[in-house]
Amino acid sequence: MHFTYLLIDFFTVIVCFIFSYHPKIQFSKHFGAFFKASILVGFVFIIWDIWFTKNGVWWFNDDYLLGIRLFGLPIEEILFFICIPFSCVFTYFCLNKFFKLDWKPLPEKLYVIFSVIAYLSVAFVFYDRVYTLVTFLTLALSLIILYYILGVRWIGKVSFIYLILAPGFLSVNGILTGTGLETPIVNYNPYNFIGFRILTIPIEDFFYGLELILWNVFFLNKFMRKDHIIPSKTN
Secondary structure, three states, rough: OOOOOHHHHHHHHHHHHHHHHOOOOOOHHHHHHHHHHHHHHHHHHHHHHHHHHHHHEEEEEEEHHHOOEEEEEEEHHHHHEEEEEEEEHHHHHHHHHHHHOOHHHHHHHHHHHHHHHHHHHHHOOOOOOOHHHHHHHHHHHHHHHHHHHHOOOHHHHHHHHHHHHHHHHHHHHHHHHOOOOOOOOOEEEEOOOOEEEEEEEHHHHHHHHHHHHHHHHHHHHHHHHOOOOHHHHOO
């Protein structure tokens, strides 16, 4: 049982890692760029994670952990911020490489505007639920920064691919939050989130994951060489 979370990390990443070396994909050429991006983004999310764990917003079941902790976080939780982005960014790389998924300017602009309004509204309504507030507020701010300040034009595309990845997301986060287990690996304080769950997964987790992937894609592009995942004309 103590290897459960570690095995979740492993099986999340192993297939994508192997296929990274496929001659038609060659994502392995971008491992350096990926690790720079994931470490940079992961650093911010790990600070968020440490703060929430310290304040009891969520906590971890030692029955499913190796017992190694850094700054109060299980080592498996830190690996989460490499393994999950890797599988998501790899999938994005492949789909973007072989399919035309770019959105037209107007639909993407409307999507960003609607999303920002919706996320800010949720944050305002549930301002007393810290996980809900922080997740939706920071996601709204991230969209504003990415679209209006940094000028990226792939938010719709990334969001669509993230939706395609939903079954995998539901599988991984489902196990972490207790689906198929006697007790959850990750437990949530019921006073700190809305309380609406998909299976055993708090709805906030889905949007938390979206924000994580958006920033990983952004910084990956900055660190990649000539063959960017996102063409240079779309930043």
